[in-house]
Amino acid sequence: MAKEVILGIDIGGTNTTFALVDREGNIVFKDNIPTNQYADARLLVRRIKELIEKQPQNVKLTGVGIGAPNGNYYKGTIEFAPNLKWSGIIPLTNYFTEDFHIPAFLTNDANAAALGEMLFGNAKGMRDFIMVTLGTGLGSGIVVNGQVLYGHDGFAGELGHVIVEENGRQCGCGRKGCLETYASATGIKNTVVNLLGQTNEQSELRGFKFEDLSGKIIEQAASRGDKIALKAFGITGEYLGKALANVIAITSPEAIVLFGGLALAGDLIFKPTEYFMNKNILKIFEHKVRLIPSALPSNDAALLGAAALAWKELG
Amino acid sequence: MAKEVILGIDIGGTNTTFALVDREGNIVFKDNIPTNQYADARLLVRRIKELIEKQPQNVKLTGVGIGAPNGNYYKGTIEFAPNLKWSGIIPLTNYFTEDFHIPAFLTNDANAAALGEMLFGNAKGMRDFIMVTLGTGLGSGIVVNGQVLYGHDGFAGELGHVIVEENGRQCGCGRKGCLETYASATGIKNTVVNLLGQTNEQSELRGFKFEDLSGKIIEQAASRGDKIALKAFGITGEYLGKALANVIAITSPEAIVLFGGLALAGDLIFKPTEYFMNKNILKIFEHKVRLIPSALPSNDAALLGAAALAWKELG
Numbered sequence: 096m097a098k099e100v101i102l103g104i105d106i107g108g109t110n111t112t113f114a115l116v117d118r119e120g121n122i123v124f125k126d127n128i129p130t131n132q133y134a135d136a137r138l139l140v141r142r143i144k145e146l147i148e149k150q151p152q153n154v155k156l157t158g159v160g161i162g163a164p165n166g167n168y169y170k171g172t173i174e175f176a177p178n179l180k181w182s183g184i185i186p187l188t189n190y191f192t193e194d195f196h197i198p199a200f201l202t203n204d205a206n207a208a209a210l211g212e213m214l215f216g217n218a219k220g221m222r223d224f225i226m227v228t229l230g231t232g233l234g235s236g237i238v239v240n241g242q243v244l245y246g247h248d249g250f251a252g253e254l255g256h257v258i259v260e261e262n263g264r265q266c267g268c269g270r271k272g273c274l275e276t277y278a279s280a281t282g283i284k285n286t287v288v289n290l291l292g293q294t295n296e297q298s299e300l301r302g303f304k305f306e307d308l309s310g311k312i313i314e315q316a317a318s319r320g321d322k323i324a325l326k327a328f329g330i331t332g333e334y335l336g337k338a339l340a341n342v343i344a345i346t347s348p349e350a351i352v353l354f355g356g357l358a359l360a361g362d363l364i365f366k367p368t369e370y371f372m373n374k375n376i377l378k379i380f381e382h383k384v385r386l387i388p389s390a391l392p393s394n395d396a397a398l399l400g401a402a403a404l405a406w407k408e409l410g
Numbered sequence: 411m412a413k414e415v416i417l418g419i420d421i422g423g424t425n426t427t428f429a430l431v432d433r434e435g436n437i438v439f440k441d442n443i444p445t446n447q448y449a450d451a452r453l454l455v456r457r458i459k460e461l462i463e464k465q466p467q468n469v470k471l472t473g474v475g476i477g478a479p480n481g482n483y484y485k486g487t488i489e490f491a492p493n494l495k496w497s498g499i500i501p502l503t504n505y506f507t508e509d510f511h512i513p514a515f516l517t518n519d520a521n522a523a524a525l526g527e528m529l530f531g532n533a534k535g536m537r538d539f540i541m542v543t544l545g546t547g548l549g550s551g552i553v554v555n556g557q558v559l560y561g562h563d564g565f566a567g568e569l570g571h572v573i574v575e576e577n578g579r580q581c582g583c584g585r586k587g588c589l590e591t592y593a594s595a596t597g598i599k600n601t602v603v604n605l606l607g608q609t610n611e612q613s614e615l616r617g618f619k620f621e622d623l624s625g626k627i628i629e630q631a632a633s634r635g636d637k638i639a640l641k642a643f644g645i646t647g648e649y650l651g652k653a654l655a656n657v658i659a660i661t662s663p664e665a666i667v668l669f670g671g672l673a674l675a676g677d678l679i680f681k682p683t684e685y686f687m688n689k690n691i692l693k694i695f696e697h698k699v700r701l702i703p704s705a706l707p708s709n710d711a712a713l714l715g716a717a718a719l720a721w722k723e724l725g
Contacts, residue, residue, distance in 0.1 A: 223562040237660065239554055239561070246554070246662020247538040248698060253659040256692045258652070268692055337573070344568040345552065345660060347561020377571045377583060383563060 097155040098123070101409075102147065102195070103402030105204075106130060106163040106187075108178030113143055114395070115154055116402035120215030122395060124150050131180045136173075140190045159191045159199035160405030162207030162397050169249040171201045200408045204228070205252060206243045207400030208391070209236025212352050214403040216390035224350045225342065226389070227254065227335075229357035229364075232267070233275035233282075237346060244346070255279070259338050277334040280310035280356055286327045287313055298323035314360040328360065332367025339368070340375035343384055354389035354396065361388075412470040413438070416724075417462065417510070418717030420519075421445060421478040421502075423493030428458055429710070430469055431717035435530030437710060439465050446495045451488075455505045474506045474514035475720030477522030477712050484564040486516045515723045519543070520567060521558045522715030523706070524551025527667050529718040531705035539665045540657065541704070542569065542650075544672035544679075547582070548590035548597075552661060559661070570594070574653055592649040595625035595671055601642045602628055613638035629675040643675065647682025654683070655690035658699055669704035669711065676703075 100115040100123055107130060114125040126146055133139035147156070165176040171188030173179065191199035202210075209226035212218040218226070222241040228234040233255030237244040244251045255275035256268055263272025264285065276282050287300055287308060299316050300308065300323055317324035339351055351372075357364055369386045376384070391399055415430040415438055422445060429440040441461055448454035462471070480491040486503030488494065506514035517525075524541035527533040533541070537556040543549040548570030552559040559566045570590035571583055578587025579600065591597050602615055602623060614631050615623065615638055632639035654666055666687075672679055684701045691699070706714055 223566075239559055240557065242555065244554055244661060247664040248662055248695075250694050251660065251662035253662075253692055253694075256659045257656045258690060270690070270692070341572045341656075342660060344571045345566065345657060346559060347563055347566035347568075349562040375573060375585070377568055377585070379565050379568075380563075 097153050099157050100154045101402040101405040102143075102156055102159045103398045103400075103405070104143070104159065104161045105397035105401055106161065106173070106179070108164070111139060111143075112398055113147075114398045114402070115147070115150070115152065115156070116399060118406060120211075120399055120402070122398070123152055123154060125395075125398070134180065136181050136185045136187055137190050140187075140194050144194050156195065156197060158197050158405035158409050159188075159195060160207070160401040160403065160408075161187060161191070161199065161201040162204050162401040162404070163187065163201060164204060166201045166203040167249045168200075168202040168206070168243070168245050171199065173201070198405070198409065200404050202243065202404055203234075204397060204400070205234030206236040206245075207404055208234075208354055208389075208396055209238055209243060209400070210403035210407055211391050211396055211400030212354070212389055213238060214406060215399050216352070217387050218350065218352055221349050223346065224348045224352060225254070225346065226352045226354060229279055229353060229355040231279060231281055233279045237348075239346060254338065254342060257338055257341070259334055274334060274338050278331050278338070282334075283310055283313055283327050283331045283357065284308045286330050287323060290323050290326055294323075296322050300324060310356045310360070314363060317360070317363050325363075328363045329367045331357070332364055333371045335364075336368040336371025336373075337375050339372045339386075340377070343372075343380050344377050347380065348384060350385040350387055352387055352389050354391065358388055359393070412468050414472050415469045416717040416720040417458075417471055417474045418713045418715075418720070419458070419474065419476045420712035420716055421476065421488070421494070423479070426454060426458075427713055428462075429713045429717070430462070430465070430467065430471070431714060433721060435526075435714055435717070437713070438467055438469060440710075440713070449495065451496050451500045451502055452505050455502075455509050459509050471510065471512060473512050473720035473724050474503070474510060475522070475716040475718065475723075476502060476506070476514065476516040477519050477716040477719070478502065478516060479519060481516045481518040482564045483515075483517040483521070483558070483560050486514065488516070513720070513724065515719050517558065517719055518549075519712060519715070520549030521551040521560075522719055523549075523669055523704075523711055524553055524558060524715070525718035525722055526706050526711055526715030527669070527704055528553060529721060530714050531667070532702050533665065533667055536664050538661065539663045539667060540569070540661065541667045541669060544594055544668060544670040546594060546596055548594045552663075554661060569653065569657060572653055572656070574649055589649060589653050593646050593653070597649075598625055598628055598642050598646045598672065599623045601645050602638060605638050605641055609638075611637050615639060625671050625675070629678060632675070632678050640678075643678045644682045646672070647679055648686045650679075651683040651686025651688075652690050654687045654701075655692070658687075658695050659692050662695065663699060665700040665702050667702055667704050669706065673703055674708070
């Protein structure tokens with residue numbers, strides 16, 4: 096009998112990656128196409144179908160799962176995504192269902208990552224946890240009682256836009272002091288630059304232009320003992336840990352999973368985050384909440400998450 | 411046919427109130443007994459049974475719903491409640507089921523209030539909302555997708571213990587700067603006293619001993635135009651509104667329902683709270699979240715909430 100698979104799709108501003116993923120999270124086939132070459136999302140759907148049908152795999156496609164920026168789970172739409180060429184509201188699940196004649200589901204990237212972690216990663220078997228993705232910004236997918244917390248309009252889980260510093264750093268959302276302006280690759284870069292301006296401490300990071308600095312470079316400096324880099328990780332972990340203590344009081348998760356570039360810095364980010372999370376946690380939650388790394392492979396996490404969404408919906 | 415009713419019970423430090431409540435939230439019979447006269451919770455259960463059985467009502471009792479401090483929904487227990495005589499862990503739903511031979515359910519006061527609002531009050535038909543009870547402290551019951559958010563251990567929804575002021579006021583929980591030290595009857599009282607110490611502004615509140623001040627007295631002063639009292643409401647609403655903007659980013663509710671003594675102050679508390687909530691809200695949630703008063707009668711809210719829990723569980 097043909098093996099059942101899901102078509103998992105990760106829509107990015109540059110590339111759209113897609114894969115056939117089985118129930119255990121194995122990728123049977125993977126490919127990608129440049130998103131912006133398709134002026135109409137319908138053409139992108141058709142192209143994916145052609146490429147899938149060329150595959151001689153003995154598989155049975157049972158559903159489509161999509162992770163997309165500004166994805167609305169309830170409506171199956173991408174809405175006003177600033178990094179995509181398609182303007183307005185794109186009914187993407189409809190397009191897939193029309194062409195593939197199978198059920199299609201869509202959610203945003205962070206929620207997809209949370210589902211991937213729940214089905215294939217370190218949150219297996221958990222019913223209450225929070226996935227935090229530390230990339231250019233900070234995304235989060237909150238799982239409550241085994242379900243993604245979508246809220247009234249599908250847009251819940253914006254932990255990155257909790258205000259943690261009154262009149263703090265300017266955020267892309269138009270407000271000031273959002274968590275993601277401190278706890279993200281962008282945030283730690285700004286923290287480094289602030290520290291360089293505040294002290295005369297020697298640092299290899301003084302040798303970089305602002306625009307060349309990155310989370311990776313700061314991580315490498317920190318691992319060589321660079322004091323400014325270490326301090327920047329400490330400050331990042333302090334903001335993140337305190338914010339996590341607050342969100343724990345609201346949703347009482349079993350674990351918090353860190354994912355993304357900054358999370359790969361290991362102890363450099365985990366230690367201070369854990370310290371400030373536990374220092375600020377409400378007593379009834381003490382020693383109950385684990386801070387753990389994601390088990391999803393960085394490159395395929397979005398794909399696996401998208402596939403997990405459909406596997407979960409199809410039961 | 412006998413009318414189906416739930417035995418709703420509100421366990422307080424001083425009194426335990428109980429009532430027979432029908433599916434529409436009508437109270438058929440109500441009584442109360444002094445909680446602490448019963449050294450063993452089993453004796454309290456037995457006494458309630460006696461008093462219920464004396465009633466000649468033509469009703470059919472189908473379940474028991476209990477609202478209790480430190481109530482654990484998952485286990486049906488009251489755990490280490492500081493204001494009750496019963497120490498340790500009390501398996502209260504077991505006691506009720508043993509004596510009444512019907513299903514019993516238990517949750518904490520704020521969650522019960524949220525369920526009461528959902529079944530009988532202003533949150534009818536809502537699937538995502540937050541109930542905020544402004545009493546001596548600040549309690550919250552968060553409803554997500556039609557279910558109370560209990561979290562991993564049953565203790566989620568502690569909005570009152572989100573830290574909103576670094577090194578702020580001492581909280582009863584042992585930490586500093588929790589929301590409930592600002593946004594509660596106790597909080598506004600402390601705010602008034604701070605304001606009296608900071609300025610020479612005339613105020614009728616200078617005529618009160620600290621221990622005599624109350625939310626009600628401050629409300630009355632404010633309604634007469636007392637500037638200190640008005641400013642205190644403004645500050646209280648600022649803390650509450652900002653905290654609500656943050657929790658909206660996490661759970662995306664349709665509405666936030668304010669309940670309790672301070673909420674009865676109407677515009678005095680609603681206006682500043684709404685202003686700061688909307689001023690600090692993330693753009694995608696703008697104009698989506700309503701701030702509304704509870705429709706539950708103050709005296710019976712806990713009872714109706716407890717009954718609502720059982721009605722909801724029994725479907």
